[in-house]
Amino acid sequence: MRRTGHTAAVLGAAAMLFTVATPSAGAAAPPPRIDLRVLVVDDGGPATAAIAAELDGAGTPYTSVDLSRDDRPVIDAAFLSDTVGGRPRAKYQAVVLPNDNPFGTGSAEMTALVAYEKTFAIPQVDAYTYARPEVGLDQPANGGYSGSLDGARAEVTAAGKAGPFGYLEGAVPFEDNAPTVSESYAHAAKPAPGADFTTYVDVPLPGSAGRGSLVGEYRHDGRRELVVTFVYNRHQQQFRLLARGIVGWLTQDVRIGASRNYFAVHVDDVFAADDRWDSQLNCTPGDVDCPPGQGEADSIRMTADDARYATQWSRSQDFTLDMVFNGGGSELYKEENAGSDPLAQQLAADKSAYRWVNHTYNHPFLGCVQDVSAVPWSCAKNPDGSTRYVSRTEIAGQIRDNRQWAERTGLPLVNAELVTGEHSGLKVLPQQPDDNPNLGPALADNGVTSLASDNSRDREQRKVGPALTVPRHPMNIFYNAGRTADQIDEYNWIYSRSADGGSGICETAANSTCLPEPLDPATGYADYVVPLESRIALGHVLSNDPRPHFIHQSNLAEDRIAYPVLDRVLNEYAALYADSAPLVNLRQRDIGAELRDRATWNTAVKAGRVTAYRIGDTVTVQAPSGARVPATMPAGTRQNLLLGTEAFGTPYAGTVSGWVAAGLLQDRVSLTLPTGPAAATARADKSEPVRRTAPLMPLPPGVRTRVPYGVTG
Numbered sequence: 001m002r003r004t005g006h007t008a009a010v011l012g013a014a015a016m017l018f019t020v021a022t023p024s025a026g027a028a029a030p031p032p033r034i035d036l037r038v039l040v041v042d043d044g045g046p047a048t049a050a051i052a053a054e055l056d057g058a059g060t061p062y063t064s065v066d067l068s069r070d071d072r073p074v075i076d077a078a079f080l081s082d083t084v085g086g087r088p089r090a091k092y093q094a095v096v097l098p099n100d101n102p103f104g105t106g107s108a109e110m111t112a113l114v115a116y117e118k119t120f121a122i123p124q125v126d127a128y129t130y131a132r133p134e135v136g137l138d139q140p141a142n143g144g145y146s147g148s149l150d151g152a153r154a155e156v157t158a159a160g161k162a163g164p165f166g167y168l169e170g171a172v173p174f175e176d177n178a179p180t181v182s183e184s185y186a187h188a189a190k191p192a193p194g195a196d197f198t199t200y201v202d203v204p205l206p207g208s209a210g211r212g213s214l215v216g217e218y219r220h221d222g223r224r225e226l227v228v229t230f231v232y233n234r235h236q237q238q239f240r241l242l243a244r245g246i247v248g249w250l251t252q253d254v255r256i257g258a259s260r261n262y263f264a265v266h267v268d269d270v271f272a273a274d275d276r277w278d279s280q281l282n283c284t285p286g287d288v289d290c291p292p293g294q295g296e297a298d299s300i301r302m303t304a305d306d307a308r309y310a311t312q313w314s315r316s317q318d319f320t321l322d323m324v325f326n327g328g329g330s331e332l333y334k335e336e337n338a339g340s341d342p343l344a345q346q347l348a349a350d351k352s353a354y355r356w357v358n359h360t361y362n363h364p365f366l367g368c369v370q371d372v373s374a375v376p377w378s379c380a381k382n383p384d385g386s387t388r389y390v391s392r393t394e395i396a397g398q399i400r401d402n403r404q405w406a407e408r409t410g411l412p413l414v415n416a417e418l419v420t421g422e423h424s425g426l427k428v429l430p431q432q433p434d435d436n437p438n439l440g441p442a443l444a445d446n447g448v449t450s451l452a453s454d455n456s457r458d459r460e461q462r463k464v465g466p467a468l469t470v471p472r473h474p475m476n477i478f479y480n481a482g483r484t485a486d487q488i489d490e491y492n493w494i495y496s497r498s499a500d501g502g503s504g505i506c507e508t509a510a511n512s513t514c515l516p517e518p519l520d521p522a523t524g525y526a527d528y529v530v531p532l533e534s535r536i537a538l539g540h541v542l543s544n545d546p547r548p549h550f551i552h553q554s555n556l557a558e559d560r561i562a563y564p565v566l567d568r569v570l571n572e573y574a575a576l577y578a579d580s581a582p583l584v585n586l587r588q589r590d591i592g593a594e595l596r597d598r599a600t601w602n603t604a605v606k607a608g609r610v611t612a613y614r615i616g617d618t619v620t621v622q623a624p625s626g627a628r629v630p631a632t633m634p635a636g637t638r639q640n641l642l643l644g645t646e647a648f649g650t651p652y653a654g655t656v657s658g659w660v661a662a663g664l665l666q667d668r669v670s671l672t673l674p675t676g677p678a679a680a681t682a683r684a685d686k687s688e689p690v691r692r693t694a695p696l697m698p699l700p701p702g703v704r705t706r707v708p709y710g711v712t713g
Contacts, residue, residue, distance in 0.1 A: 032088040032120060036256050036612040036619070038062040039091075041075070043098035047127035050234035051096050054243045057544045059601050059630045060257030061610060063092070067102060075109040080116040090120040093614070094250040099129040100225065118222045125226045125250050131189035135227045136197035136218030144189035144212050145205050149230060151176035152184075152203055154214055154238070160200035163217075164245035167581040167653035172201055174238045177535075184238065186230035188212025196220060197227075201242065215242065217249070226250065237535075240542035241576060244653060248632075254673065256612045256621060258630040258657040259544035261577070262584045263537075264591065265566065266322045266452070266472060266550040268419065269479070271344055272329030272363055273299035274554040277480040279489040282503070284480045288370065288377045300482035300554040301333070304342035310556055311350040313563060317570050320585055322548065323347070323354045324419045327405030328362030348409050355587050356411045357452075360398035363421035366390050367428060367436045379431050387432070395425065395442035403446070417588045418443070418467070419452040426453055426464070440465020450589045455547055461595045470592040473540060473549045476533055477565060482558035484525045491529065492518040526564065534568035541573065541583070546591045581653040597659055600627050614673075621669040629669050632657040636674030642666060 038055060040062050042048045055062045065072050073079055081090050095113060103110045117124055131137040131144060140146040154172040156165045174184045188205060189212050191197035201215040218225045226249050232239040244259065275286040276298040283290035286297030302310075314321055330344040347354075360366070368379035369388045380388045399418060406413050420426070425439035443451065443465040451464055455471035462469050481487040495515045496502025506514035519528050537549055555562035573583060586594070604610050604627045612621040612629075618640075621629050631648070632655050638645040641663040648671055649656030662669050 030087045031616045032090055033084055034090045034093050034120065034614045036061065036093050036251075036254070036614060036621075037091065038094045038096060038250065039080075040064045040096045041067065041098060041102060043067050043102055045098050045128065045231075046233035047228070047231055048096060048098045050232055050239050050243070051125065051127055051246065053234040054247055054259075055257065058247070058255075058257035058259040058632075059598060059605065060247070060251070060255055061605050061612065062096075067098075076112045077115070080112060081120070087615070088120075089613075090116070090122060092122065093252075093255075095122060095124045096127060096250065097124060098127050100126045100135050100227070114221075114223065117224075121224075123224045123226065123250055123252065125246060126228060128228055128231050131187040131213075131229045133192045133195070135225065135229075136192055136195040136216070136220065137187075137189040137213060137227065137229070138192045140187050140189050140212075142189075143205065143208060143210060144187065145203075146187045147185065148182045149174045149184040149186045149188075149203065150179075150182060154201050154203040155211075156201055157199050159198050160215075160245075163198075163200060164249040165200055165242065167244060167578050168241060169576055169578050171576065172238055172241050175236055184230060184232065184236070186214060188214055188229065191216070200245070215246075235539065237539070237542065240539070244581075248655070251632075253632065253634050253655050254614060254619065255632050256610070256629065258632045258659075260584045260652055260657070261541050261544070261573070261581060262546040262586065262591075263319075263541045263569065263573075264322060264546075264548035264585050264587070265319075266324050266357065266419065266548050266588075267556060268324045268359060268550055268552045269329070269363065270302070270323045270325040270347070270359070270553045271333075271341075272326040272553070273301035273333075274479050274482075274552055276300050276482065277478065277486045277490045279486070282493050283375075287480070288372050289375060291375055292372065300480070300557055301329075302343050302553050302557040304346040306557050306560070307343055307346040307350065309560065311353045314353050317567070319566075319570060319583075321354050322357050322587065324357045324359040324550070325402070325406070325411070326359050326361060326363045326421075327402050327409070330409075331405075332362070344409065348411065351411055356406065356413050357417050357419055357588060358399060358402050358406070358413060358415075359419050360421055361401040361405065362398070364390070364394070364398060364424075365422060366395050366398065366420050366425040366439065367432050377431065389436045389438055390425070392438035392442045392445070395436075395438055396445040399442065399446040399448065414450075414587065414589055415447055416449045418446075418448045418450065419472075419588075423452060423454045423457075426451075426458060426469075428457065435464060440467075443467045450592045452548075452550075452588065461592070461599060468592050468596055470588050470595065471547050473537070473547055475537065475549050475551050475562075475565065476529070477551050477555050477562055479552040479554060481561065482554045484559050484561055485521060487529065487561055488519050488521050488524045491524070525561065530564045530568060533565045534572070537565070537569050538572060541569065546584070546586060546594045548588065548591060580651070597628050597630075601630060617673040617675050619669075619671040619673065621671075622667070623669075628659040628661045630657070630659055631669075631671070633671060634674055638672050638674075639663065640670040640672055645672065 038060060040048060040052050042064050052064060065075065083089060101110050116122060126135060129135055131140050138144060152174045154174065156168050156170050156172060177183065188203050190210060196219040197216055199213040199216040202211040202213050205212045214230050215228050218227050226246065275284045277284050278295050281290060281295045285295030330341045333341045369390060371378045371380045382388050403413060403415060425436045427433055427435050449467050451467040451469050453469040453471050455473045459471050461471065478487055478490055481490060493503050495506050496518045497507055497514050498504030500518050506512040551562045604624050610623045623629055633648060635656050637648045637656055639648045639660060642665050648660060649658040660669055
């Protein structure tokens with residue numbers, strides 16, 4: 001877990017906390033109350049906004065002061081601290097500034113902040129500042145560098161690995177997504193002579209064997225600053241890699257809020273067959289995008305060999321796929337093939353390698369009754385002009401019949417989970433602006449409480465009857481493509497200008513961008529689609545986003561075009577992160593619970609109904625009834641109960657974190673931070689890979705450990 005150096009610095013700062021405010025000789029001052037809230041001073045720049053977004057995503061309370069507003073509060077002593085019950089109170093545990101002094105030389109506000117940070121040992125992050133002696137660095141002109149870092153490879157130093165960035169393997173690659181655009185400007189410099197400066201992330205300096213700091217800690221005048229000298233935004237991979245460490249340093253690993261890296265992949269239409277794209281008609285015969293009677297349907301379906309490959313792949317990557325299945329597809333195949341379905345037999349034999357999710361028996365559209373006499377389709381109407389919907393009986397039967405087929409086949413199901421075909425039943429614009437009113441009652445008939453939705457159309461979790469939706473990210477690997485040639489032909493049709501032989505849709509669609517030129521059929525998939533789709537998916541992974549991604553069984557058949565994208569996501573993640581920060585691979589129901597708890601918590605935080613503070617080694621959190629608290633704490637933290645204590649959280653990235661609620665007959669959460677010899681042992685340097693040491697506590701269900709298949713941790 002590589003926290004020894006960082007923890008020592010934290011404990012040293014904590015010791016300062018409890019000794020600096022002594023009112024008189026011989027009288028011990030009470031330890032101050034430190035509110036677990038971050039002060040973000042915002043100048044409108046992307047770096048400050050990125051850190052605020054990281055706090056938002058984790059559920060960490062913060063107060064933002066917008067420097068551009070005339071009615072903003074003045075940052076003075078009263079704004080920063082006061083006294084509660086005779087005890088000094090620091091209203092903020094940490095400060096984020098857009099640079100080391102956004103108020104200007106001689107500012108009374110900066111003077112107040114400096115005094116506050118000294119008095120309460122409050123750390124400060126300079127979100128993006130120029131390298132110079134005032135922040136502990138030499139001028140870039142003295143052997144350093146100022147300029148673009150597009151495509152550069154920065155590294156976490158030994159001090160960074162022992163400190164706030166120990167969850168990384170070491171490399172911090174900078175993106176270079178547009179060769180004609182400068183994406184990352186930086187000032188890389190060596191520590192100034194005599195400065196107490198520790199570099200955490202550095203980069204080679206051009207023209208020399210030296211390295212220059214990009215992120216480092218500057219200690220001076222009784223204060224600690226984290227100095228960041230490259231500009232970034234919330235979406236760039238280099239920030240996403242470092243964000244956890246920046247916030248960890250900022251909060252001294254004692255904070256409300258938690259984040260992890262999630263990745264789940266649903267494979268839809270398993271046992272069914274998907275219609276193939278027709279490169280001549282530029283539509284999919286058998287589906288609603290082709291006029292009736294045009295072309296002949298040509299189906300794509302996995303084989304038993306494809307199933308064996310999927311199992312081997314899953315084991316080699318130590319990654320569990322969610323098989324979203326239609327049992328009726330297998331029965332139809334049997335009818336057409338002498339009563340035998342080798343695919344179903346193989347997948348049933350390997351059933352424990354996957355999670356299984358009900359996708360209805362034979363994948364009908366469960367929203368309005370579709371009128372497909374023209375393209376695009378429309379909703380059929382009743383005689384009175386109202387929309388004709390698929391009935392409650394039909395929806396409930398599709399759910400029930402598929403569940404019963406799974407029971408007969410021996411597939412393990414969580415009956416609460418459902419993915420309808422094409423997310424049908426839920427609203428779909430422009431044809432069906434409302435949910436099918438029969439959907440909710442049919443879900444209730446079958447005890448469904450977790451319902452998948454399409455994140456591109458319906459991003460927010462919402463309630464449908466008894467169920468909460470789980471938005472899923474669609475991957476741009478087409479359902480009607482089993483071969484690379486199919487994928488590229490359709491991709492070019494959608495994303496090329498009409499002058500280049502494409503549909504021209506990209507020229508008018510608000511959310512689309514045209515290709516500079518059509519992709520090469522031979523190289524376009526590997527050279528363009530795979531890097532793009534894996535980068536998008538990895539971006540979700542690194543953004544504390546638990547929403548699953550979805551592809552289709554056709555993408556695991558024929559050319560098996562999904563695997564290069566999935567391999568790239570998993571392999572790049574493994575190269576970037578240490579074993580202490582494994583991917584978390586949750587099933588649909590658990591993802592829904594995570595999203596639900598986040599929504600409840602964020603509502604409470606935004607309403608000002610959360611109070612959290614630290615006094616000495618005790619953290620106290622008061623929140624509304626029913627709101628579970630996300631928290632991240634040092635290893636060895638315990639929750640105080642009415643009778644005794646219990647361990648808090650599960651290990652992740654060198655800390656322990658998780659959701660916690662007040663104990664029986666308690667109205668608040670109370671945690672005790674580790675102290676003394678036992679805590680020192682728990683904080684010992686875990687520089688060896690996790691698989692070679694016993695974990696402090698079991699990892700939570702669904703965590704991908706990257707231990708080779710067949711080897712126990």
